[in-house]
Amino acid sequence: MSSRAPRRAPDRVRVVPVNPPAVRSGTARPQSRRPAEAPREPLWRDLVGDVLRRERLAQERTLQDVADAARISMPYLSEIERGRKEASSEVLAAAARALGLGLGDLLSRARDELARVTRPALSASRHDGLCLAA
DSSP: OOOSOOOOOOSSOOOOOSSOOOEETTEEOOOOOOOOOOOOOOOHHHHHHHHHHHHHHHTTOOHHHHHHHHTSOHHHHHHHHTTOSOOOHHHHHHHHHHTTOOHHHHHHHHHHHHHHHHHHHHHOOSSOSOOOOO
């Protein structure tokens, strides 16, 4: 029997990445020290356009039909749906009304979409993959 005291576990935790750095010619390449770029938030015009397009398609209506009902040109409505144009509040209200929505409904749906697409990015950790602790 040894007269040594039992060994205590260290107070520090060591993190071991699951995906080690790439290896070239038997030597590990140092990892970049650049901070991770913040995810780019979507543009409001993209969110609003997506909501308009989804609602139009859900109603099985054509661009021409909705553009006529909103009294705007079909190419302009298409550009709004694709996020190419920043439409005025009057144009957005007209497009929403043509789809049976109020402006508040359109903006609320766009806000919900913004929350949905940015929530995972905000809660993501620095490390990708699995983290083990002992």
